[in-house]
Amino acid sequence: xQNQAPYSTHNYPxxxxxxxxxxxxxxxxxxxxxxxxxxxxxxxxxxLFFIWAGTTYMDQKSAIEEKRTELEAxxxxxAQINEEQSELLYxxxxxxxxxxxxxxxxxxxxxxxxxxxxxxxxEK
Numbered sequence: 235x236q237n238q239a240p241y242s243t244h245n246y247p248x249x250x251x252x253x254x255x256x257x258x259x260x261x262x263x264x265x266x267x268x269x270x271x272x273x274x275x276x277x278x279x280x281x282l283f284f285i286w287a288g289t290t291y292m293d294q295k296s297a298i299e300e301k302r303t304e305l306e307a308x309x310x311x312x313a314q315i316n317e318e319q320s321e322l323l324y325x326x327x328x329x330x331x332x333x334x335x336x337x338x339x340x341x342x343x344x345x346x347x348x349x350x351x352x353x354x355x356x357e358k
Contacts, residue, residue, distance in 0.1 A: 328334045339345040346352050 340352060344352055344354070
């Protein structure tokens with residue numbers, strides 16, 4: 235077994251010689267340029283897509299809020315109409331009662347039975 239350090243300190247070539255600068259391969263430069271151009275177009279497309287998606291989201295959110303307030307108004311109107319309908323049904327039911335009709339005739343039209351005298355007391 236050799237006596238080695240547990241971790242190597244570096245994997246760099248020795249600095250004993252001068253560093254050679256190599257000219258980049260023209261094909262690699264062209265590939266990098268095309269890749270960079272594609273990434274720029276993709277980034278621009280994604281930016282436009284997110285702008286479109288954001289505006290669409292906000293438009294739909296406001297439209298939904300308008301519809302929600304419209305729905306609440308319609309529901310209140312329906313509740314009011316249902317209440318009126320129940321009152322009218324109750325009134326129709328009472329109008330089928332002969333005693334109730336006689337009461338209305340005496341009160342509103344001052345009609346009386348034979349031998350009956352109606353006295354009207356003024357309201358204060």
